[in-house]
Amino acid sequence: MVKNLLFRFREHLKVTGRSPSTVNAYAMHTSGFFDVMEIRDVKKVTTPVIESWIAGLRDSKSAKGKPYSDATIQIKIRSIKRFFEFLERTNVIFINPTEFIKEPQNKIRIKPVLTFEEMKRILDQPNLSTITGIRDRTILEVFYTTGIRLNELCSLTIYDADLQGGVLRINKGKGARDRVVPLGKHAVKFLREYISKVRPRFAQKNRTCRSLFMGSLGKPVSKAVVAFMILKNRKAAKIKKQVTAHTFRHTFATVLVKNGADIRAVQKMLGHVDIRTTQVYIRSLGLDIKKEHRKTHPREKDKENIANPRIKGIMDHHER
Incomplete structure (x- = not known):
């Protein structure tokens, strides 16, 4: 019974766009749970059973003889929760034993974010008198204006850049999810220059390449080449912070959130399935949400308050 349900669970994950590694x-981890607990009937799994399994995880060791990390325990628990949620939705079970089981929360690590001045210094490093310099500046501009991932940038084809519409199509991003992201005017300018004058020269040795x-x-440019290019320009800009392609992504999201962008719009641009992933950017900024509410909500700006004579008179009457 479990084997058949695990197969259906895998198919469900694939259909919902989960990445192969996640599937x-x-x-x-779900199969491992049933093996460890020696259970072959999903209906015999109760909340106490799962709680005892979690307690055992904290005392267990990996194949390398080391205690499980918080991240490993988190993914194991998440796997079980997603499995039983799937069973509940498909009416295999009517009571989800993991409903009140909470996943351990990751400690929020403040990731490097570049200031506007630091970003500009990096963008200014490539030598625009060379074709490689123009290509590198274009890549940096695309990273900064779209927040796409390194592997997504390296997978782009010449058909994905719509310069007229000012958008970039990301085909089969993380979890095989497609999306469209806006291109800023600077990125469009450099892409136009690169596509019309630089790329044809690179393509002379491989006219069938569509990257x-x-x-x-x-x-096609490799992830290693792009990563080294970013490192080289970070050093040339004399920036001490660690800077990777993901730093551009994190900076992109942080700038949008800090300037009042709707969190769901940012979620779509980043290609996050879960809004909670995007909310990490808010928490890492340390924003006081209540303070932001008072500053931005129109009703909080309304000068009409309890000091209004008419309202005050009504209140005084009730107090009497």
Whole structure:
């Protein structure tokens, strides 16, 4: 029974767009749970059973002989929760034993965010008198204006950049999810220059290549090349912070949130399935949400308050 349900669970995860690594991890940890607890009937799993399993995780060790990390325990618990949520939705069970089981929360680590001045210094580093410099500046501008992931940038094709419409299509992003993200005017300007004058020269050695960003040998630019390029320009800009492609992504999201962008719009641009992932950016900023509410909500700005003579008179009457 469990084996058949695990197969259906895997198929469900695939259909909902989960990445292959997530599908495999959820299935593996769920199967491991049933093996450890020696249960072959999902209806015999109760909340106390799961709680005892979680307690055992904290005393267990990995194959390398080390205690499970908080992150490993979190993904194991999350796998079980998603499995039983699936069973409940498909009416295999009527009571979800994981309903009140909470996942351990990750400690919020403040990731590096570049200031406007730091970002500008990095953007200004590539030598625009060379074709490689123009390509590198274009890549940096695209990272900063879209917040896309490193592997998404390296997977772009020449058909994905709509310069007329000012958008970039991300095909099969993380979890095989497609989306469209806006392109800023600076990114459009450099992309137009790169596509019309630079890329054709790279493509002379490989005219069948459809990748948007190419190297001098006519091959698609690799993640390693882009990562090294960012490192080189970070050092040239004399910036002490660690800067990676993800730093551009985090800076992009942070700037939008800090300037009042709707969190769900940011979620769509980043390609997050779960809004909670996007909310990490708010928490990492340390924003006082109540303070922001008082500053931005129109009713909080309304000067009409209890000091209004008419309202005060009504209140005084009631007090008497």
